[in-house]
Amino acid sequence: MGVSILVVDDEQDVAGLFKRRFRSEIKAGTYAVHFAFSGDEALKMLKQEIEPELMLILSDINMPGMSGLELLTRVKKHLPHLPVVMITAYGDEDSRHRAHSLGAAEFLTKPIDFDALRKIISTLTSTGKG
Numbered sequence: 534m535g536v537s538i539l540v541v542d543d544e545q546d547v548a549g550l551f552k553r554r555f556r557s558e559i560k561a562g563t564y565a566v567h568f569a570f571s572g573d574e575a576l577k578m579l580k581q582e583i584e585p586e587l588m589l590i591l592s593d594i595n596m597p598g599m600s601g602l603e604l605l606t607r608v609k610k611h612l613p614h615l616p617v618v619m620i621t622a623y624g625d626e627d628s629r630h631r632a633h634s635l636g637a638a639e640f641l642t643k644p645i646d647f648d649a650l651r652k653i654i655s656t657l658t659s660t661g662k663g
Contacts, residue, residue: 536658537565537585541575541592541604542620554647564654572599576607587615588658591650594621594628602635609636616657620645 540551548568558564565585569575575592576599590608594601605617616638621628624642632640639653 535562535565535585536589536654537567537583537587538654539567539569539575539578539583539587539590541569541572541590541596541601543570543593543596545570547593558651572596572601572604572607575604579608579612589654590615590617592617592619594619594632595623602631605632605635605637618650618653618657 540547551566551568552559555564555566559566567578567583567587569578572592575590579587592601592604601619601621605619608615608617613636617636618639618641619628619632619637620641620643622643624640629640638657641650641653
């Protein structure tokens with residue numbers, strides 16, 4: 534079974550970037566990648582059945598409306614087991630500390646190092662399997 538990932542980012546072109554960078558994994562069925570373009574849209578998607586079962590959220594921090602940190606807080610309240618990786622163009626220590634204190638599994642800065650992200654996905658989705 535593949536890894537189901539929800540990418541949350543207000544920038545629409547991020548979907549194309551992830552589809553290109555994970556092209557072989559998507560084609561092989563290793564990853565199923567879903568996209569939400571706001572925190573509110575992500576919460577609506579989480580209330581529905583995502584197939585295969587959602588295993589990881591990758592969320593931008595700086596979004597209009599609900600920030601990624603607010604989304605993280607809400608996700609952790611209702612789905613504490615679900616790993617959330619925060620992604621931001623601003624890698625300041627305050628944001629990193631806040632994200633970790635709210636329960637983020639990892640914190641990445643843009644531009645995303647997709648090789649590092651693959652390792653993080655592998656680590657976070659293999660724990661708990663077994």
